[in-house]
Amino acid sequence: MLANFSPSADDLLRFSPEIILTVAGTLLMVLDPLFARRLPKLFGHLSILALILAIAGAAGANSVPGSSFSNLLVVDGFATFFRFLVLAIGILTVLASYRYLDLEAAETGEYHALLLFSIVGQCLMVAANDLIMIFIGLEISSIATYILAGYLRNDRRNNEAALKYFLLGSFATAFLLYGVAMIYGVTGTTKLDEIRTALNSPAASSSFGMVAVAAALMFVGLGFKVSGAPFQIWAPDVYQGAPAPVSAFMATGPKAAAFAIFFRIFLTAFQQIAGGWEPLVWISALLSMTIGNFAALTQTNLKRMLAYSSIAHAGYVLVALAAHSDIGTAAAMFYLAAYALMNIGAFAVVIHMSGKGERHVKIEDLAGLGKRQPVTAAMLTVFLMSLIGIPLTGGFFGKFYIFEAALQSNLVWLTVLGLLNSAVAAYYYLRLLVVMYMYEPGEVANNIEPLTPGLRAALILPAIGTFFLGVLPGVVLGFAQRSATLGH
Amino acid sequence: MNLLDLLIAIPGIGFILTLLIPRKQEQAIRTFTLGISLLTFVLSLGLATGYQTGQAGQQFVTDTVWIANPEIHWHVGIDGLSLWLIILSTFLTPIAILISWRYIKDRAKEFFAFLILLEFGLVGVFAAWDLFLFYVFWEIVLVPMYFLIGIWGHDRRIYAAVKFFLYTMAGSVLMLVAIIFIYNRAGTFDYAAILSGLESGKIMLTHGEETFLFLAFFVAFAIKVPLFPLHTWLPDAHVEAPSAGSLMLASVMLKMGTYGLVRFCLPMFPTAARENAPWIIILAIIGIVYGALVAMVQPNMKKLVAYSSVSHLGFVVLGIFSFTQMGLDGAVYQMLNHGISTGALFVLVGFMYERRHSLAISDYGGVATAAPWLSTIFLITTLASIGLPTLNNFVGEFLVLQGTAQANFIWTVFAALGVILSACYMLWMYQRVFFGELSEEVKHHMPDFNAREWACMIPLVVMMVWMGVYTQTFLPPVTEANAKILDQSKGNVPLRVALPHAAGGNAHAR
Numbered sequence: 001m002l003a004n005f006s007p008s009a010d011d012l013l014r015f016s017p018e019i020i021l022t023v024a025g026t027l028l029m030v031l032d033p034l035f036a037r038r039l040p041k042l043f044g045h046l047s048i049l050a051l052i053l054a055i056a057g058a059a060g061a062n063s064v065p066g067s068s069f070s071n072l073l074v075v076d077g078f079a080t081f082f083r084f085l086v087l088a089i090g091i092l093t094v095l096a097s098y099r100y101l102d103l104e105a106a107e108t109g110e111y112h113a114l115l116l117f118s119i120v121g122q123c124l125m126v127a128a129n130d131l132i133m134i135f136i137g138l139e140i141s142s143i144a145t146y147i148l149a150g151y152l153r154n155d156r157r158n159n160e161a162a163l164k165y166f167l168l169g170s171f172a173t174a175f176l177l178y179g180v181a182m183i184y185g186v187t188g189t190t191k192l193d194e195i196r197t198a199l200n201s202p203a204a205s206s207s208f209g210m211v212a213v214a215a216a217l218m219f220v221g222l223g224f225k226v227s228g229a230p231f232q233i234w235a236p237d238v239y240q241g242a243p244a245p246v247s248a249f250m251a252t253g254p255k256a257a258a259f260a261i262f263f264r265i266f267l268t269a270f271q272q273i274a275g276g277w278e279p280l281v282w283i284s285a286l287l288s289m290t291i292g293n294f295a296a297l298t299q300t301n302l303k304r305m306l307a308y309s310s311i312a313h314a315g316y317v318l319v320a321l322a323a324h325s326d327i328g329t330a331a332a333m334f335y336l337a338a339y340a341l342m343n344i345g346a347f348a349v350v351i352h353m354s355g356k357g358e359r360h361v362k363i364e365d366l367a368g369l370g371k372r373q374p375v376t377a378a379m380l381t382v383f384l385m386s387l388i389g390i391p392l393t394g395g396f397f398g399k400f401y402i403f404e405a406a407l408q409s410n411l412v413w414l415t416v417l418g419l420l421n422s423a424v425a426a427y428y429y430l431r432l433l434v435v436m437y438m439y440e441p442g443e444v445a446n447n448i449e450p451l452t453p454g455l456r457a458a459l460i461l462p463a464i465g466t467f468f469l470g471v472l473p474g475v476v477l478g479f480a481q482r483s484a485t486l487g488h
Numbered sequence: 489m490n491l492l493d494l495l496i497a498i499p500g501i502g503f504i505l506t507l508l509i510p511r512k513q514e515q516a517i518r519t520f521t522l523g524i525s526l527l528t529f530v531l532s533l534g535l536a537t538g539y540q541t542g543q544a545g546q547q548f549v550t551d552t553v554w555i556a557n558p559e560i561h562w563h564v565g566i567d568g569l570s571l572w573l574i575i576l577s578t579f580l581t582p583i584a585i586l587i588s589w590r591y592i593k594d595r596a597k598e599f600f601a602f603l604i605l606l607e608f609g610l611v612g613v614f615a616a617w618d619l620f621l622f623y624v625f626w627e628i629v630l631v632p633m634y635f636l637i638g639i640w641g642h643d644r645r646i647y648a649a650v651k652f653f654l655y656t657m658a659g660s661v662l663m664l665v666a667i668i669f670i671y672n673r674a675g676t677f678d679y680a681a682i683l684s685g686l687e688s689g690k691i692m693l694t695h696g697e698e699t700f701l702f703l704a705f706f707v708a709f710a711i712k713v714p715l716f717p718l719h720t721w722l723p724d725a726h727v728e729a730p731s732a733g734s735l736m737l738a739s740v741m742l743k744m745g746t747y748g749l750v751r752f753c754l755p756m757f758p759t760a761a762r763e764n765a766p767w768i769i770i771l772a773i774i775g776i777v778y779g780a781l782v783a784m785v786q787p788n789m790k791k792l793v794a795y796s797s798v799s800h801l802g803f804v805v806l807g808i809f810s811f812t813q814m815g816l817d818g819a820v821y822q823m824l825n826h827g828i829s830t831g832a833l834f835v836l837v838g839f840m841y842e843r844r845h846s847l848a849i850s851d852y853g854g855v856a857t858a859a860p861w862l863s864t865i866f867l868i869t870t871l872a873s874i875g876l877p878t879l880n881n882f883v884g885e886f887l888v889l890q891g892t893a894q895a896n897f898i899w900t901v902f903a904a905l906g907v908i909l910s911a912c913y914m915l916w917m918y919q920r921v922f923f924g925e926l927s928e929e930v931k932h933h934m935p936d937f938n939a940r941e942w943a944c945m946i947p948l949v950v951m952m953v954w955m956g957v958y959t960q961t962f963l964p965p966v967t968e969a970n971a972k973i974l975d976q977s978k979g980n981v982p983l984r985v986a987l988p989h990a991a992g993g994n995a996h997a998r
Contacts, residue, residue, distance in 0.1 A: 370595075370639075371595070374511070374598075385631065388657075390627055390628070390630070390631060391623065391624035391625075391627045391628055392624065392628065396627075400620075400664070400668070401558075403664070403665070403668055404558065404668050404671070404672070407665070407668050407669055407672050408672050412665075412669075415665055415668070416662070416665055419661035419662070419664060419665055420658070420661060420662075422661060423654065423657045423658040423661050426653065426654060426657050427650070427654060430634075430650055430653055430654075431650075433634075433635075433638075434638060434646050434649075434650065437635065437638065437639050438638050438639055438645065438646050438649075472555075473555055474555050474556050474557075477555070477557070478556065478557065481557060
């Protein structure tokens with residue numbers, strides 16, 4: 001049968017976020033030589049506009065759920081949730097970038113175009129129903145992010161970060177691709193739902209070893225992308241070296257999308273062999289939480305500390321995966337949203353503090369911020385409370401819900417160890433509060449400039465969001481619960 | 489929205505409004521927060537007048553859905569147990585604000601805002617009837633206290649604040665595991681529903697599960713109480729905190745632990761509570777004696793009062809785990825007494841620190857000559873604290889000892905030792921500080937009470953006497969609530985928990 005190559009209106013609508021962002025990204029590249037000197041802020045404004053349009057597009061796509069392009073893409077609640085999330089992360093990243101790019105005199109269309117392309121990749125990933133499609137989305141997202149990590153090309157740390165990220169990232173992608181190839185060899189398809197059906201059939205049991213190896217290979221590849229232990233080694237170096245707004249983006253956007261495909265692949269295609277991969281995820285979750293939290297205890301560099309903390313938080317989400325239930329999926333979705341808000345907010349404070357060339361990224365540089373800029377300090381306090389998991393913040397409710405899911409799946413020890421881990425984590429987050437409020441103002445705090453409008457928005461919006469998720473979690477959680485039906 | 493909701497909402501809204509006042513307007517901030525706390529206190533008296541003894545169950549109930557799925561309710565209500573603890577919180581908050589009136593100069597806005605936030609959390613903790621809601625308030629209380637100690641405390645404040653936070657946090661995450669576990673079993677966070685489910689056998693827990701859950705709750709509460717040997721955060725936190733922080737910490741926050749024991753550990757896990765009672769009681773008695781002995785050798789007044797808290801709270805735990813009506817009544821009464829009299833001691837020590845800028849006992853002497861009124865009030869408070877008849881602590885200690893004697897006389901003997909020791913260390917401190925030679929420094933830096941300080945102390949002294957001579961005002965609701973809790977905590981274990989082989993044998997029988 002010949003495939004029909006003219007997409008229907010519904011197909012286009014389902015694909016509209018990607019279309020909008022691709023057009024906008026290309027437009028930004030064209031506009032770059034015209035406006036880079038005269039209107040450097042224009043690119044940021046246009047990106048935000050494009051992202052808002054894309055959110056509208058994603059909402060439109062959600063009104064016609066279903067699969068498109070020969071079942072390569074599927075627009076369901078799960079995809080829509082993550083599309084909203086990565087698009088919102090994009091907006092916050094742009095807001096947090098204004099000041100940074102201004103200081104570094106590096107405001108170009110290129111930066112924003114790369115950001116938009118990366119988000120295109122993530123939108124594709126989360127809506128993909130096919131391993132090849134997932135791979136393409138992952139590559140679009142990753143390659144744009146590799147370049148962003150080394151965006152300030154004269155900065156040595158940027159170069160190191162980009163190179164490390166690229167080399168290790170390609171290596172991990174190769175693992176993933178290897179797994180895809182083996183699965184294709186066993187089942188003869190790359191569509192997730194068809195793989196599931198094939199694995200359910202009695203014929204599949206004869207090639208169980210092959211499937212197991214394939215799943216393990218994909219686990220390695222995805223584990224790298226979400227910076228779960230023992231594949232987390234790259235994360236601290238890369239997050240520390242990359243430009244601060246890019247680190248904020250990497251720790252949230254690509255990570256959320258990678259988790260989305262992690263869940264989609266393992267809960268759709270590999271649901272049948274969950275008993276086999278659950279122990280792997282269990283170990284990886286515990287290792288991530290423990291390594292992340294204990295390594296963060298001794299850090300002196302803020303970005304590096306946040307990198308380790310992001311490893312620990314990946315561990316919490318892996319706990320939700322280990323639960324492999326609908327509640328677990330919903331919990332992970334909620335948590336990733338809460339985590340994105342609190343993490344971008346915390347990075348926005350780092351951007352605000354760091355100054356040109358990121359000179360002030362030590363924890364001590366926060367000294368006395370509570371006296372000099374109480375509002376900024378209060379915002380960071382909100383994010384830290386959420387990272388610790390204090391009630392009335394999104395971080396608490398997310399953590400609660402993840403461990404609720406884990407206990408429902410009888411992961412008692414993982415729950416106990418995970419929550420004890422979060423008590424350890426409280427120590428290094430508290431240290432920031434100590435430095436900020438209980439030390440006398442240092443040179444950095446005394447000379448700090450007032451918040452720019454972009455950064456202010458990048459602080460206040462996540463703070464409002466964090467409280468919203470903590471006080472009225474029902475809205476987002478309800479959406480997540482309705483969408484978290486991958487296993488059926 | 490009923491009165492109880494208002495009592496939680498007013499400090500909550502007050503906190504947000506305080507943050508909106510410009511920070512230069514310090515006088516306005518102080519007056520506003522004082523107004524909020526007084527309003528809350530006056531309204532909270534409505535709980536006492538509206539409370540109907542003899543009507544079983546909770547009163548002033550509001551129960552609405554907060555989060556639809558998982559189903560979490562805004563379920564608040566009070567019984568005789570929480571009634572007075574809520575009023576204690578609202579009673580002491582204005583005093584905490586008043587004693588900080590001049591003392592806090594740095595970042596006054598945050599300080600007073602945090603005090604109001606603390607009140608919000610405390611009232612919520614004692615009012616919550618939904619386990620999730622309880623946990624939310626339980627954790628919220630940590631945040632303002634952490635900052636109160638860490639920002640406005642004394643020299644080692646950072647160490648003390650972090651230690652305080654981490655200790656409590658470590659305990660409470662275990663409680664969170666237990667809460668989630670119960671939810672998964674019961675399908676609800678609603679405490680009343682869980683209790684009736686447990687009672688009717690709809691929710692079945694194996695013996696191992698019950699013990700695990702009991703211990704998870706117990707450790708969280710025992711850290712907060714604090715029970716020996718989990719008490720080490722307390723001297724640091726109390727000594728380093730500013731007066732208002734010490735006051736709220738000692739008077740109300742420690743009671744969160746003992747309240748939790750009575751409210752949750754006894755009724756939910758009756759068998760485990762009785763089985764584990766022997767070693768808990770031993771720890772409580774060690775705490776009583778050890779706290780008193782350590783208090784005796786302290787060179788620092790605040791540290792002395794802090795260790796005396798360890799001793800006094802040991803009494804409370806002893807009373808709770810005696811499983812007698814009198815012991816439990818005494819324990820709850822002692823929670824309130826300790827709140828009043830130890831709170832007053834911290835306030836007075838704070839006043840003296842403001843004058844002399846020292847907490848060391850050796851820096852004082854002869855204060856009675858320089859400041860007779862201060863000395864008189866201090867003496868009354870001291871006597872109350874050591875349990876002189878007609879003052880409040882006597883009633884509580886007596887009831888605890890009598891209840892304990894009903895269960896096991898040996899315990900009473902050791903516990904009574906604590907009463908004697910408390911007289912030793914308190915009176916000895918009083919002698920060294922207030923009598924003796926009047927030094928020049930003390931003479932010139934020890935004015936007597938001013939009007940504001942009188943306003944703080946008079947209500948406290950009135951309460952000491954009132955609670956000492958007319959217990960009828962306070963005890964009937966407490967007794968009623970305790971009777972119900974005792975009834976719920978009748979596991980199928982013999983009452984004589986002292987005999988370990990009896991408890992063990994029963995465990996096999998299950």
